[in-house]
Amino acid sequence: MKKKDIVNYLAVFLFLLPALALFIGILIAPIIKSAYYSLFDWNGMGEMTFLGLANYKELFTSKAIGFMKALFNACILATLSVFIQLPVSLALALALGRGIKGEKPFLSIYFMPVLISTVVIGQLWLKIYNPDYGLLNSALTKMGLENLCHIWLGDKKTALISVFVPTLWQYVGYHMLLMYAGVKGVSPDIREAARIDGATEGQVNRYIVIPVIKPILKVSVIFAVTGSLKSFDLIYVLTNGGPLHATEVPSTRMIEMLFQRNRYGMGSTIAVMMIILCFAFALLISKAFKEAD
């Protein structure tokens, strides 16, 4: 090895050092550790008892852990997200992206909820849903629709959907913005040419814009699905998994296992499953998009 090469490798190492230390120290090493903890029964302090894969087996079979229910809820959220939230975002992005008056103000307003802290949004919706004084029930009463009043977050039947509404609402703007950036990337000349050839707005969108923004749609679908699998903040603020575990998602189960029941092994098992699921879904979605081409 020449002296120049050594200097070069030393430089590479030094330049990478801060990032690697952070990344490995706080992300990669802990994940490997999580995988290791997941093989044990451990209360976080005392002896660790090796269990092999027993935690994983319990995770998928035990009703008390409730992971399957939580996963099912997350899948409902993912489905709603892909089939309701994303189409709304796409429609908005297409409408704004073709260049109408007031495009920028609309865009800025639609994106605003993304910037507001989820805790603030959660607290606001708590006030909206409050059964006694909440805006929703008060408004229904004023309109003479008392019979529709409801303990929105306290009733097992409505809690899940009540939690999902603000979750979906908050991020419409995010997906819209990504898609809008893509729509803006379509050259105006192509649009104009298609219009001169007699294409309607719908045809332009269908045959020109959507194929062009497909890579962004893929990113959006991946974000929507993985985001649903790891959703936490709003659910924690609104119901923390209740009532009677009706709104549990994997991350609320994980936090309970860790910090209420001191089952660090099981908590780690959930963490590992969440990583695996996120990666699996991301790969699956990428594959699906590739095949559709």
Next chain:
Amino acid sequence: MANFTVKEKEAHSSKINTRNVVLYVILTLWAIVNLFPVYWMFTFSLKTNEEIFGKNLIGLPWDWKWSNYASAWHTGNMPRYFINSVIVSVSAIVLVIFASMMATYAITRLKWKFSAQMNAFFMLGLTIPIHASIVPVFITLRNMGILNSHFSLIFPYAAFSLSMGILICTGFMVEIPKDLDEAAYIDGCGPFRTFGVVIVPLMKPALATISIYTFLQCWNELMFANVFISDSKFKTLPVGIQALSGQYTTEWGPIGAALVIATFPMLIVYVFMSGKIQESFVAGAVKG
């Protein structure tokens, strides 16, 4: 014949007009759906319970009750939470900028064998759910005795924004012509001088984008802050607000005021920099 086309055109344009009207009605309705919760938050932060609970549901406050803000600010510990959030966010931003610029320089401008793999390795961070590392990080921090400190949030937050930082930096750094490096080398600059003198000054636009992205991640983060911090001396705004709403379960005005205090700075910045902020969100996702 000529008449006919004119008529057809008119019919066509009036059709477009009605469609436009429908479009604007829908867009405006959706704008209201987005603005209304914020408007409601501002108004109820200035109302009495009486007004909020039915007498004046969605109107402007009759009697602007600024004392709600005073009670949120003084009894609710808001200044403390606010300062903590600022300390944690700003430190994380500095760390992310520092680490990601250096790493990106090594990956994109220095010649070595595994630079592509290194980049792919860092990009893993974009998909990994941050929750996955919470247990070991918690245990490590506990063993080091630095739970309940600013550090316990600064390092994790920096780590979680790092991948995006590198992604954004890469986007900007590949635009800088390689000739500049070569000129610097010929003038006798080593990689460190080249980085400091040539690259860093040209990366200013990336700094804004990275700062905004990291700031929003840190400012709003709940799960880690909630688990790592129990001492109210170190609570950040999201955790603080949760605690505050536990204290004021019956009085809604002060809670509203606290929510506004937490949100207002962000909205002001957004009004002036909406374009830049939107860019920082798009930068990562679209290039990734």
